[in-house]
Amino acid sequence: MGRRLLHPHEARRLLTPGPVVLVTTRFAGLTDVAPVAWCAPLSAEPTLIGIALHPARHTHDMVRASGEFALSIPGRRLLHHVQYFGTTSGLEEDKLGRSKLPWFRGEHVSAPLLEGCLGWIECSVEDARAVGDHTLYIGRLWSAQALTEAFDDYWLLEDADFAPLHYLGGDRYAVLNEVLQAQPPEDREKFADEIARQQREEAEREAEAEAERQRRGEG
Numbered sequence: 001m002g003r004r005l006l007h008p009h010e011a012r013r014l015l016t017p018g019p020v021v022l023v024t025t026r027f028a029g030l031t032d033v034a035p036v037a038w039c040a041p042l043s044a045e046p047t048l049i050g051i052a053l054h055p056a057r058h059t060h061d062m063v064r065a066s067g068e069f070a071l072s073i074p075g076r077r078l079l080h081h082v083q084y085f086g087t088t089s090g091l092e093e094d095k096l097g098r099s100k101l102p103w104f105r106g107e108h109v110s111a112p113l114l115e116g117c118l119g120w121i122e123c124s125v126e127d128a129r130a131v132g133d134h135t136l137y138i139g140r141l142w143s144a145q146a147l148t149e150a151f152d153d154y155w156l157l158e159d160a161d162f163a164p165l166h167y168l169g170g171d172r173y174a175v176l177n178e179v180l181q182a183q184p185p186e187d188r189e190k191f192a193d194e195i196a197r198q199q200r201e202e203a204e205r206e207a208e209a210e211a212e213r214q215r216r217g218e219g
Helices: 008-014 058-066 076-087 095-099 188-215
Strands: 021-027 030-036 039-043 048-053 068-073 119-131 134-146 165-169 172-175
Touching: 021 048, 021 058, 021 076, 030 048, 030 058, 030 076, 030 095, 048 058, 048 068, 048 119, 058 068, 058 119, 058 134, 068 134, 076 095, 076 165, 076 172
Parallel strands: none
Antiparallel strands: 021 030, 021 068, 039 048, 048 134, 068 119, 119 134, 165 172
């Protein structure tokens, strides 16, 4: 197995896939929807969620003006909707209306929640901070819902249609397909020794492979 150095723009994708979220907003009678991959929980008490938006995006201005947003978490059935929402500006057209995707009203925000998704979160904007070339909007969570077929304390992954969609970059996406349950080692010292042994063997195999490539003039 080989390694290569990554450009910083490539390195961002080591931290995604995270579940894609469709950020919806409503202000002055207008609605907007856009996929966001840079989304993360920030605090448990109070429950705060962060989304990073570039100031050039229409969604950025809609969130700032409305002071709230909703997150709808899509699965693979909405794959093509997600790509459409991400490649068209809300300044150019009514993306949600054109998509004909049904929606329903939330309990705490005016932003629409999208049908066909697996989970929904409603937030008000608690704070906004410039972070590099993006704005980090910090949302206070007021309500969350999830499909019982998709989520029960964690993503179930029993059916690929009910697994969250993950963004890989460009027009590439993925869904998770297996739940792994960890078991702590009974003998931690022995376990650590075994991991170290495996790493040494892997390093030796890589060194032998590199020497063979050099011998063949492939290095």
